[in-house]
Amino acid sequence: MSVVNSLVAAPSRQLTRHSMMTRVVIYGLLILFAIIYLLPLVVMVLTSLKPLQEVTGGNMFWLPHHLTFEPWTKAWGTACVGLTCSGIKGYFWNSIKMVVPAVVISSLLGALNGYVLTKWRFPGHKLVFGMMLFACFIPFQSILIPMATILGKLGAFGRMLQDTIGVTLGFGNPTVNLVLVHVVYGLGFTTLFFRNYYETFPTELIKAAQIDGASFFQIFRRILLPNSAPIFIVTVIYQFTNIWNDFLFGATFAAGASSPMTVALYNIVNTSTGVIEYNVNMAAAIIAAAPTLIVYVVAGRYFVRGLMAGAVKG
Amino acid sequence: MATLEIHALRKRFGSLEILKGIDISLEQGGFLVLVGPSGCGKSTLLNTIAGLESITSGEILIGGQAVNELHPSKRDIAMVFQSYALYPNMSVAENMAFGMEMRRVPKPEREKAVAAVAKTLQIEHLLDRRPSQLSGGQRQRVAMGRALVRQPRVFLFDEPLSNLDAKLRVDMRVEIKRLHQETGTTIVYVTHDQIEAMTLATKIAVLKDGELQQVGTPAEVYNTPNNLFVADFMGSPAMNLIEGKIVRSNGVASILLDRTEHEPIVIPAPPSMNPGQLTEGTKVIFGIRPEAVNDRESIDRNAKQIATFDGKVEIVEPAGSDTFVVTRVAGKELTARMRADADVRVGESHAFAFNLDKAVLFDPQTTRRI
């Protein structure tokens, strides 16, 4: 119940004129901020649909005089990322190849962890959970160097395997590296989400299943998982958004042809050679932002729930 | 002049009519209890008296003054909420003084008023504590203190005891009654618990679906309920309501209560019934409370009219202070309240007796009392 709900209950005449003005101010402020929040996105879209002369010669708010999708096709297929000039489509697929396994694995592991931490408590479970939780909050700078070293060693191992048995088994593959990194550093969050969700799941159901003779995994598969759709959606959306939008890990561990979308975008925008093609840059940015934005539009409710779960609960 | 008067109060919410024409008056110092099942509109009615909700039509007068258009803080009332609604970030003293602060009462006066009320309620030692540091009963008292400090004309209580456990509920109920007796305040109290209603009220208003079913003293509502709903709602265990029909023989009308495997029970029709209702075959509902059904020996000797019959005992429930014995009449269970050491056995036949002084009859069509 909002504060104002309780305040306008009594039908007093004194409220009308004063409240009219207040309403105008309230709506005015809200709409003003809505515009401010929308402006950068609007500018991005407009710029991406203009030929370059209009961008450099004109006003960013003007509608395009010559609407063109050329920046888009260019961004997708021919823009230069570093030295190669074949657009961002390859990097788009890189991101997908990396995100899907990372999200799936970290979510499943998180579910299992949450299950154990809430329904199979053991002494010290709070400490274990606390330690995993703290892992969510470390600055990634503090693990970059060791991770680079380890990944380097894995790469060397992979090359050795290549020499001896002909396949690397994934060791040293940058995409595999990124999946590993994102799984490891996503475990804290996914465990947090599932743990908080399963905490409120009735334990009596577990006990009843135990009496019926179900094993650890059977209980998980037949009782918990079918009822976990909401938290799975929240977790998947949260992980997808975070991993897709990551830059630091991508730039550090997967530079070059295997880098994800965000790194490619950064490189496109910051190529220092020649003329800055703002329109292509904006098109590339929108393509990069599209997946997470679409997810947001479609499943915004779960998106917000994920944020809340990660933030408000400890 | 009554302290609180409600005339033809109606409240609509869209197309739904929540309160359908309420008329009540409450004298100074009275304790009015609004009672009824969930959704009957009692809390809504209380909120309209408080001014927290608006009304569609009708009038509310407090101390003779119409308050419909006034803001809650200007109606000279105070309210105690179900969850107590104490401000968690303020101390007990600040909680109690907040209303006065809003009315710009100077500090020394505020402190004096708070101290006085704290003394009455014996919460002086709690004045510096936060609500989170108090027990349920203490919070109750602070909530009452906040209301008392206002010295209002009418106190409103919105199910204040629902959140307490059984034992605490009984203790606090006694406290509220004592408060009422000592201070002589006028109180409107909402509850769904009819025992609270019976023990606390000077006047009970029974509500159902936004309509007043009966307004009267506890005794009136208990002994002479206006209709089947009130009869069933008040009293625990509930009044026995048995279908019967009028039979005539030799010009004398009686009420026949059918039974399977037994002879029917025949009760002389009371003289208060008018002849139009005494035609053969007319259906009536016979109502009698369990405490008016007993053995032949234990039935009240001063009763002017008694009916006796033999019945087969189906269930025996020893409840410590009484024993509840259940037999079957007209297809329904009839509960009798007997002494704790009554000699009754399941499956056996037992001699029952009705104290007809306490019986009431209802018309099954209109559900009203005859």
Add this chain to the structure above:
Amino acid sequence: MSTTTAAAVAPVVRTPRRNWRDRVRDQLPKLVLAPSFALVLFFVYGFNLWTLLLSFTNSKAFSNLNFIGWANYEKLWNWTFQYDPPSNWYTAVVNMGIFGALYVIFCLFLGLMLAILLDQKIRGEGILRPLYLYPLALSFIVTGTAWKLFLDPRIGLEKAVHDLGWTGFHFDWVVNPRMMIYCVAIAGIWQTSGFVMAMFLAALRGIDSEILKAAQMDGASAYATYRRIVIPIMRPVFMSALIILTHMAIKSYDLVLSVTGKNPGGAAELPSTFMYSYTFTRNQMAVGSTSAVIMLMTIAAIMVPYLYSELREKA
């Protein structure tokens, strides 16, 4: 003792001998949790210790184990006060202060204001709320790219205002080294204030409605109700938001890079960019590690007490 008594006694039930299979089954939960916990132990705590170790060495391009004690920390300590000319670390620390303070304060302020406004029984809340929140779905790189364009003096805001007639308007912050960090702050506030708004709105809506009714009966105006009751009740949410925002500010890296574009001149240096450049570009791994450890310690100092108190409350 008679034989009949012995015969009447029930036969003793033997508990089946526990074999390894039963033992595994008992430990299964912990075994299932173990890999994740081990991963976290190694990759998080182990790595942090590793970085800590490196900070005590004089590693340059490659890690070595030549321990030099606290020398790197002393170096950074001295650099913190070296402002004429400003050392990179000095710039980083100052910028962290500016950016952090602006980011946290404005996100809190905007978030609270928007939440209170949205709580006033607004029609169209279903449209407005997602509008304030969508920036969170964007990568920091996208945000930075968008704002870099938006604030560009030649084709962005300054040009647009000139076209409106106010030709004297100057807004070249995004290319002005001294003012770049403020642009980073603007972009960051734009992105995250919606999140704070969502937190506060949820908290506002969670306030017991009877408390608000009691305030009404006490005659409190809307302003007094917010100031004396609602906002104090929301103190825990304030703390949560404050801590999360601070932590996000310290970790900011992508945003700085994308707004400033390769950080010309190091003017918008932050501890995160400092660490990166010293480790990977300047080949001073030990110094980079030291800065990383300092970042970690700062975050730990804020998060650990907070997490501890949150976990302790739960049964």
